[in-house]
Amino acid sequence: MTNQAAADLIARSNRLGADPKNTNYAGGNTSAKGLETDPVTGEPVELMWVKGSGGDLGTLTESGLAVLRVDRLRALEGVYAGLDHEDEMVAAFDYTLHGKGGAAPSIDTAMHGLVDAAHVDHLHPDSGIAIATAADGEALTTTIFGDKVVWVPWRRPGFQLGLDIAAIKAANPGAIGCILGGHGITAWGDTSDEAEANSLWIIDTAAAYIEANSKPEPFGLALDGFGALQPAERLAKAAALAPVIRGLASTDMPMVGHFTDSAEVLDFLAASEHPRLAALGTSCPDHFLRTKVKPMLLDLPAGASIEDSIARLEELHTAYRADYQAYYDRNADAESPAIRGADPLIVLVPGVGMFSFGATKQTARVAGEFYVNAINVMRGAEGLSSYAPIDEAEKFRIEYWALEEAKLARMPKPKPLASRIALVTGAASGIGKAIAVRLAAEGACVVIADLDLAKAQAAAAEIGNADVAIGVAADVSNEAAVLAAIDAAVLAFGGLDLVVNNAGLSLSKALLDTTEADWDLQHNVMAKGSFLVSKNAARVLIAQKLGGDIIYISSKNSVFAGPNNVAYSATKADQAHQVRLLAAELGEHGIKVNGINPDGVVRGSGIFASGWGANRAATYGIDEEDLGAFYAQRTILKREVVPENVANAVFVLCSADLSHTTGLHIPVDAGVAAAFLR
Template sequence: MTNPTVTELLERSHRLGAEKKNTNYAGGNTSAKGRETDPVTGQAVELLWVKGSGGDLGTLTEPGLAVLRLDRLRALADVYPGVEREDEMVAAFDFCLHGKGGAAPSIDTAMHGLVDAAHVDHLHPDSGIAIATAADGEQLTKDVFGGRVVWVPWRRPGFQLGLDIAAVKDANPDAVGCVLGGHGITAWGATSAEAEEHSCWIIDTAAAYLSEHSRPEPFGPALPGYGALPEAERRARAVALAPTVRAIASHDRPMVGHFTDDPAVLDFLAAAEHPRLAALGTSCPDHFLRTKVKPLVLDLPADADVEAVKARLRELHEAYRADYQAYYDRHADAGSPAIRGADPLVVLVPGVGMFSYGATKQTARVAGEFYLNAINVMRGAEGVSTYAPIDEAEKFRIEYWALEEAKLRRMPKPKPLATRVALVTGAASGIGKAIAHRLAAEGACVVIADLDVDKAQAAAAEIGGTDVAVGVRADVTDEDAVQEAVDTAVLAFGGLDLVVNNAGLSLSKSLLETTAKDWDLQHDVMARGSFLVSRAAARVLIDQGLGGDIVYISSKNSVFAGPNNIAYSATKADQAHQVRLLAAELGEHGVKVNGINPDGVVRGSGIFAGGWGAKRAAVYGVEESELGAYYAQRTLLKREVLPEHVANAVFVLCSADLSHTTGLHVPVDAGVAAAFLR
């Protein structure tokens, strides 16, 4: 049975984490102290439950809590070797764990254990950080809170900060919390409700003060030409720039992207002081660990020529990399981890918005959310004072902290298709759906395109949230609709790496029964459709300069001559030759183009369910329910081909193991001798 203290802690954490005004994703931590029976001695023992390393308050569960013996944790103060060796204390936390200990204790564990209060919250609210990063933050703390909240000068998170906060609380018995310079807030209470009340009071009081006392234009006057473009124009420009920006962010390693044109971002970039403030970088450790110390900011007006913007972004990227290398060289010593990459994680484009990047869509989105937090912080600080973040030496100490490096090394190995963005057409059912599921399972972000948008969105929801998959409508015969689907993919995940031309239909008719309309429909969907999708995707792939894959789901019928199948088989042969033509043309851009030739896939197939199965069964003189078995028996391996088998082949073609293969057609037909490639 869960301890009531733990239940209260989780409920408080969820309420605090659900409000963006309180803290950011995975930021901050909460704790509670209570008693349980030691199963070894049978005696009551005082414990600390505290959010473990890497957890998120809004979604925290009991396994996400670290559980420590309070007497042992507090005894560490007697052996603390001093601030120069405080990192050693994190390893010492392991010797304080109770039972299996739960989650790994975070660096902030000391803050919670050493402060003499039953319940402690450490949060990163924008309003609190605005006070914490103001040049006169200490005086502002007195003015805003009237002595109920105490100023604690900046100190890197760790054991000494825990001692500092504990001493401040002891010296100020009427205080309900403190502002941590450059960082955030900490609040406490005798009960869980009291701690939550104090946290919310600090946050709301700071926000009210900033709102009431802020100067009218905290970011300075409007900068002519830098205002937000109209929405449609903004989106079109974001689509046009996204491949170039992603190439910039992926110079050292591939990244997934996120785009936002949040009004707060556009307002910031439209103001005269944005270059100065952006250059100062973020302050809260949670912010700059995810956004890098500062963003790359385009220094051209909103309506500048798109090609000129791309060229300028590339120039700024070179300067950014040189600047970041210089930053690393200024502060690194013999014991520092190797540089982790010199590309920006946040790129700001006036009039358009913000591009942010990460190893996953979630980390890319969160990086953008954190920089939006930073903008709010800068607005608050500049409104009542001057924004004064911690200096770059302190930022470097945290960014290249040995403990941060150890956390990165504990991260699971990326999946084979991590950072790749896939667009699969006709993916709401059958082969396409199986392909989408397989690519997502291997780490790709997937855009499911289908004529039926409701089914596409439902198929995407089966895979996961919008950080993993999105569903869009796409009529592949419509040039504008195809472009819209590709544009949606680019804005959803930052770019495009992998395209699967799977959309199709089939008409089983003899030559004399096939009408010109039948012929045109068959070719419009598959031959024309594949061409339109490949062309729209190739523009992105070439612009990114990151290579990529285009895969055609063709058919054994592209080489096998069967009866009553003139329109379908001819268009499949068209698709098969598109593979060869595009492989020859796109190879210089590092884009591989390959095809897959399945035999008839009956189970789960929208085509077969739509009448094709009945007609093919009639051609072969078997019951429709027996068609899959019939197809299996005519193969060399006597095996039925399922959607998952085609999906397997797509994954293999796009994996690193076949990095040097292009122009290939892979049979997935269980062995049809008449369809052997020659």
């Protein structure tokens, strides 16, 4: 990048976007104008660099900027035909792009291009939106900022809003920015530093005024019985409710969940005015596009039983869907996109916290962050005045905007396992790790469970951030530890869809050398451990009512009789029959149960590295380093089995292509005739 204005813009954007007091993820946009040489004419031309559609200020790079010619953008004023033609203006931006144009211009491009300032920031700070959504926001703007900041009545983002702000700046030469009613703030400056300073001054001044002048209990007095439960009880109730809530929220399309029990959420739900305020919904377009116009609120006290809470949530969900359909029907016309689903994206449970949902973990988490922003906005507005969001007709016009539909259409096609949540035991190394890596690569959220927590967390970090994978401790032979691991998975991602029983170990000994302890250890980890994991995971899968998959990593030894491994082979046979038993029992819930029978996996295997490999090599009279090749040569295909081969089979079993397959064992052994299934 050679243009200093654009470089300064990216640095400013990253600083502003890094602090949540200024704006939220993917919220707001920034711009800079400057001169460049036209490569065709060789003459200087004024360009504008502006954050493109869907980008995030905190992580903005050069590729996220749209680049437009200012003269051509401002020339669009001559063809603008009014509010009914806003969508046409966004399409017209393509004809003002410079060169390849960079990222797709957003709806706010006109705001930046038409305002006569070299640098412009449009942000969604909680403090600014609190003033923007206060019933007397215009008067408050004058009181708080004097003539330095001007009030702009609500207008849907678009070309006309750009004209409005440009006119206001021209009419108020001393102003540094404006409050956009119901929406956010816009600030400007002659330099990048000046624009940033002006933005921060508006944000900080609004926050200081709210802090100094807010009434003591903006959400009302404490509501008896609605206070936060103690942490342990709160998390236990959240884990019990999460699968049910996720199932309800996934009625129209599968969703990933996120749980938040922050002080902001718990304090809001403990106060007497929370039902009224929740019903009013959010206001800033960035908020309700991610949270829907309002949340679903459980209207029971914190101490309500799990059973009563579930029953009431189911009733409320039915009512929510009917209410959302009615909202759509009231506001839709012949040109409106089809309804996108009537399930809530935010579910509030007093005393427990908030469950938020999205197509990915990131979108679910961000939806929750936006609702916390909305709570902060309501607190500020109620503290000074009263919260008065834009009306539902305006919300609908934005939620079902053709431009929003076009943005959704540009999203990449989901990966095969998108929105699915997987728990893999023994996944810090070897076969389990390969399975976790493959499932994540296919779009799943992955919980890596292992006896060694540090190794589980390290393996998860290799796969991605906490929106993709987490590591948890799990001794699968201990039911309390299994329950804790499953609760951690449910609280991290909302539920479970896919469980892989992979944890295992082996001691290669002849019958007379096998001790009772040897036998018990292997059966506790694999036979009992698989039983405990399947039993407790099945509770989650059944509660969700979304079906699911349970997969056992068994072994060719479950059917093949070889020397010196009686305990290992017997427990693998136990696992193999668990597959058949559970497939028969869980099928009525849409849960598929299948198994995989690998041959000896030497490379990358924790079992082989822990002594099993040396023992098997000694049994066959070969060097340990030759064991993989030895196994390969005794197979029909003469191929060594590696962890990724097993991972491939797991993916196939849980993919849509085998949606009608249960009770199956897939050999992954390169062909061992003695292990053929009969």
